[in-house]
Amino acid sequence: MAAQRSKFLKVKCGDCGGEQVIFNRPSMVVGCQVCGATLAKPTGGTGHVVAEVVGELA
Numbered sequence: 100m101a102a103q104r105s106k107f108l109k110v111k112c113g114d115c116g117g118e119q120v121i122f123n124r125p126s127m128v129v130g131c132q133v134c135g136a137t138l139a140k141p142t143g144g145t146g147h148v149v150a151e152v153v154g155e156l157a
């Protein structure tokens with residue numbers, strides 16, 4: 100298994116304050132499960148996390 104610099108981030112939705120774990124390099128737009136606000140979106144090779152990052156998971 101190739102070691103990629105990928106990880107999961109715990110983010111906090113800026114709209115509703117709900118916390119959600121998302122992949123740091125999403126291949127598609129990731130929306131908040133509560134309110135549907137955009138939390139992260141794919142930009143080139145590296146995803147762009149829009150929401151506030153509150154933690155990291157290995």
Ligand SMILES: [Zn+2]
Binds near residue numbers: 115
């Ligand atoms: Zn939300």
